[in-house]
Amino acid sequence: MKNKVTRLGVLSSDELRNLAYDCYYQFLPHFKGQPEGSLTGIVSIEFSSRMRQKLGLAYLFEHKIRLNLDYFAADPSLLPYTLFHEMTHLWLYDCMLDPGHTQRFYKKMREFESTGLPVDPDVHIHSRVAAEGKFVYSCPNCKNRWYLRDRLSYSIYCGHCFDKEGVEYFAKQIKTPVRNELNASDADTAA
Ligand SMILES: [Zn+2]
Numbered sequence: 001m002k003n004k005v006t007r008l009g010v011l012s013s014d015e016l017r018n019l020a021y022d023c024y025y026q027f028l029p030h031f032k033g034q035p036e037g038s039l040t041g042i043v044s045i046e047f048s049s050r051m052r053q054k055l056g057l058a059y060l061f062e063h064k065i066r067l068n069l070d071y072f073a074a075d076p077s078l079l080p081y082t083l084f085h086e087m088t089h090l091w092l093y094d095c096m097l098d099p100g101h102t103q104r105f106y107k108k109m110r111e112f113e114s115t116g117l118p119v120d121p122d123v124h125i126h127s128r129v130a131a132e133g134k135f136v137y138s139c140p141n142c143k144n145r146w147y148l149r150d151r152l153s154y155s156i157y158c159g160h161c162f163d164k165e166g167v168e169y170f171a172k173q174i175k176t177p178v179r180n181e182l183n184a185s186d187a188d189t190a191a
């Protein structure tokens, strides 16, 4: 008996997965041993049919990339570009740098041009570039990190732990002084 392959437009979900991992390994040298640092550990890539607004999403703390199944099944031409974009988010996070759409982020995305693969013109040159977060905060519970431009005088939990622990717990803990922040110069030494 033949294996039944689910056809979704042009590519099956297996073909999409293979394409994504081929691209991942092709791009990996751009994210290893760089002056800023390296992408570390394993990145899991998954496709979701529940994504509507976005082509891809990087889950920094989970080290996971989620791609829009329906979109890429119908037209995979921008899959490599989207994957490179999400890998850039994870790479910056692993380098202890602001993983947002900063100047540094778009400078990295320029490297994608050397692959000769199609570029998404809508996201490649952003008219609005986010300023680099100067303060890095770490969730006291799970150690997830995020970057803010302003210094906070209290400790904050990440959204995930906030949801899990509930409002009461959050309200109690919010008064504890911040112990995990680095100052701007610390945050920049990886550059
Ligand atoms: Zn992005």
Ligand SMILES: [Zn+2]
Residues within 6 Å of the ligand: 139, 140, 141, 142, 143, 144, 157, 158, 159, 160, 161, 162
């Ligand atoms: Zn947390």
